[in-house]
Amino acid sequence: MTIRRLEAGPRMSQAVIHGNTVYLAGQVGSPGESVTVQTRTILGQIDDLLAQAGSDKSRILSATIWLADMTTFAEMNAVWDAWVDTANAPARATGESRLATPDYKVEIIVVAACD
Template sequence: MSDITRLHSGPRMSQAVIHNGTVYLAGQVAAPGESVTAQTKAALAQVEALLDEAGSDKSKLLSAVIWLESMDDFAEMNAVWDAWVDPANPPARACGEARLATPDYRFEIIVTAAL
């Protein structure tokens, strides 16, 4: 049986779970109330930090699911995403509009990566 490693665990969730060569991140958000650009940049920085701690990096992303408070922010978010993502190794990606935990959150991302 493979070991399971959990990073930054609390009673409800872990920020990252590593199992069988794969890293699963919890949804990452930034400070509420900021612009979608600022929230996207901050959340992607958190993704990078968690992947680094797990022993991975953004070049090993397998999939990304992005939730926007409004699809009106799609182009603005994509400008940040396109500058951040490894163009030689883009993940499978989905993006949709959803009501997030608070209306002040405009961006949330969930990623899965290989070690």
């Protein structure tokens, strides 16, 4: 079975496709932006990567969301809830973690089915 890598770099690929599954790297927004703006940016990046892999948000199997501060949970959820395919909501976990830089407030990782 082949492995295909999207937007591959020396350290990581933004997505790896194996079989009918696509694994996305953790997506982050622009440092210093609000949780709302970062979440919107991230979800747009996820849409783009899934499209490149022959998938879309209705085929997301799981999502892991890291917040720098859990007090922003409702703010992130407001953007997520407007974006997610409610007929095909994925399994999801959300936790608090120190991210790569204090300017990142949200990181989202998804695994999805693809063609």
